[in-house]
Amino acid sequence: MKESKLRSLITKCKKYGFLFTELVKRDFKKKYKRTYLGMLWSILSPLLTLLVMRVVFGQFFGKAVEHYIIYLFCGNIIFSYFSDATSGGMGSLLANADIFTKINIPKYLFLFSRNISSLINFGLTFAVFLIFCIIDGITFTFAFFLLIIPIVCLIFFNIGAGLVLSALFVLFRDLQYLWSVFTTLLMYASAIFYTVDGYSPLMQRLFLCNPIYVYIKYFRIIVIDNAIPSIQFNLLAIGYAALAFVIGIFVYKKLNHKFLYYV
Amino acid sequence: MEQIKENSEPIISLENVSIRYFTGDFKEIGIKEFLIRKLTGNYKIREFYADKNITFSINRGDMLGIIGTNGAGKSTLLKAIAGIMVPTEGTVRVSGKIAALLELASGFDDELTVRENTYLRGAMLGYTKRFMNDTYESIIDFAGLREHQDRAFKHLSSGMKSRLAFSIASLVNPDILILDEVLAVGDGAFREKSEAKMKSIIGGGATTILVSHSIPQVRSMCNKILWLDHGSQIAFGDDVQGICDAYENFLKTT
Numbered sequence: 001m002k003e004s005k006l007r008s009l010i011t012k013c014k015k016y017g018f019l020f021t022e023l024v025k026r027d028f029k030k031k032y033k034r035t036y037l038g039m040l041w042s043i044l045s046p047l048l049t050l051l052v053m054r055v056v057f058g059q060f061f062g063k064a065v066e067h068y069i070i071y072l073f074c075g076n077i078i079f080s081y082f083s084d085a086t087s088g089g090m091g092s093l094l095a096n097a098d099i100f101t102k103i104n105i106p107k108y109l110f111l112f113s114r115n116i117s118s119l120i121n122f123g124l125t126f127a128v129f130l131i132f133c134i135i136d137g138i139t140f141t142f143a144f145f146l147l148i149i150p151i152v153c154l155i156f157f158n159i160g161a162g163l164v165l166s167a168l169f170v171l172f173r174d175l176q177y178l179w180s181v182f183t184t185l186l187m188y189a190s191a192i193f194y195t196v197d198g199y200s201p202l203m204q205r206l207f208l209c210n211p212i213y214v215y216i217k218y219f220r221i222i223v224i225d226n227a228i229p230s231i232q233f234n235l236l237a238i239g240y241a242a243l244a245f246v247i248g249i250f251v252y253k254k255l256n257h258k259f260l261y262y263v
Numbered sequence: 264m265e266q267i268k269e270n271s272e273p274i275i276s277l278e279n280v281s282i283r284y285f286t287g288d289f290k291e292i293g294i295k296e297f298l299i300r301k302l303t304g305n306y307k308i309r310e311f312y313a314d315k316n317i318t319f320s321i322n323r324g325d326m327l328g329i330i331g332t333n334g335a336g337k338s339t340l341l342k343a344i345a346g347i348m349v350p351t352e353g354t355v356r357v358s359g360k361i362a363a364l365l366e367l368a369s370g371f372d373d374e375l376t377v378r379e380n381t382y383l384r385g386a387m388l389g390y391t392k393r394f395m396n397d398t399y400e401s402i403i404d405f406a407g408l409r410e411h412q413d414r415a416f417k418h419l420s421s422g423m424k425s426r427l428a429f430s431i432a433s434l435v436n437p438d439i440l441i442l443d444e445v446l447a448v449g450d451g452a453f454r455e456k457s458e459a460k461m462k463s464i465i466g467g468g469a470t471t472i473l474v475s476h477s478i479p480q481v482r483s484m485c486n487k488i489l490w491l492d493h494g495s496q497i498a499f500g501d502d503v504q505g506i507c508d509a510y511e512n513f514l515k516t517t
Binding site: 173 | 284285286292293294295297342345346347348349361369370372374375379382383386387388389390391392395
């Protein structure tokens with residue numbers, strides 16, 4: 001039973017593999033509009049954010065935090081990957097309504113391909129991040145390979161959140177405004193440019209309720225503290241991703257056949 | 264009954280298929296409005312059946328014409344057959360690869376080139392990459408868009424867009440071809456070419472479903488016919504001429 005399920009999954013992957021790569025290509029081309037500057041811009045834009053944050057907040061936190069620029073960068077790349085993947089993924093179903101009302105294809109492919117282009121973007125800034133680490137005199141250890149854990153968690157987390165958001169966005173078109181307000185609030189709650197050291201232990205624990213903060217902290221533990229996160233911390237990170245992913249699949253499956261009534 | 268046994272297994276069979284549609288307040292209202300209306304009891308959904316108790320089956324090589332006035336539920340029924348919609352009640356059984364040509368020219372991406380759109384559409388219709396590499400040239404030639412293949416799709420005329428869509432979908436030799444008013448694509452020359460192409464697909468043993476408002480076309484091409492009115496099945500059978508006559512009388516009297 002399990003084997004046949006696996007086999008049907010493989011044939012499905014083969015069947016839709018070509019479509020998926022074509023969708024990724026499309027999203028990529030549209031995003032960068034076939035210009036070299038477009039690609040450059042996706043690196044430049046986080047760097048400019050970084051620069052502004054460094055100038056504005058460096059005065060307050062720069063002296064207390066070691067490697068403050070890297071501290072900021074950790075927060076920025078993770079948060080912008082999250083917000084780009086979710087806010088972009090939110091519209092991915094509705095934007096392709098013209099297609100899935102005419103042709104029978106799995107609708108989640110649109111979300112996945114949108115997530116891939118966010119991931120590529122993240123990969124570009126991650127490369128720049130590593131260069132910054134070298135410049136700032138961070139020592140590279142084997143622990144750096146563990147960064148794959150928060151990254152993979154984040155991929156699943158973003159897809160899960162995207163499944164929920166894109167499904168709800170078909171139903172409620174004002175969701176994008178609420179979501180942009182929410183992400184702004186979440187940004188301030190993710191300790192991107194400040195440290196949580198000044199808060200009481202209870203408050204510091206409350207920060208762990210924010211999955212994005214957990215992933216940012218994971219990065220910082222490895223890159224700045226040169227340490228390895230505890231088992232509990234790993235479980236928390238993986239747990240958030242699994243939870244988001246399962247909820248995403250549940251909501252998507254529940255609403256999957258209803259989309260047609262709304263577009 | 265005996266006649267059915269004689270023929271091969273039906274390639275498409277619908278049994279008591281009903282499709283319910285929702286309309287009303289829920290579209291395009293936001294979360295705030297939704298909550299307010301829910302609380303005040305003002306939230307109303309109107310449901311209606313786009314199709315009700317449709318039952319028919321067709322065999323390999325049949326050409327089914329579906330006729331009916333606007334809003335008869337033809338397009339919704341095609342969506343159920345193509346697997347885009349799930350019927351509320353009843354079952355749809357389809358065996359074979361479907362190429363559905365529903366509102367052809369939509370769903371292309373304006374920003375991409377003709378070549379990129381061709382590959383993308385091919386992928387959506389379930390073709391493999393190798394198949395697309397092999398047939399790309401003939402698709403472009405059939406559509407007559409060789410000089411335009413690297414232009415952005417938005418620069419094409421609407422006739423060119425339909426021609427491309429038709430060429431991509433029809434060059435696969437599908438088992439089942441679903442056509443929603445597409446015979447009217449392109450100029451006279453292309454129309455002839457596309458009709459010839461369709462005839463060769465049908466001649467090759469494909470099963471075809473054609474939705475058309477052109478009764479002469481249905482008369483000349485179809486061997487089975489389904490007449491829908493306001494979601495109900497008025498008639499189904501192989502007496503194409505008889506049902507067409509009845510339909511034309513019906514149109515005159517209303």
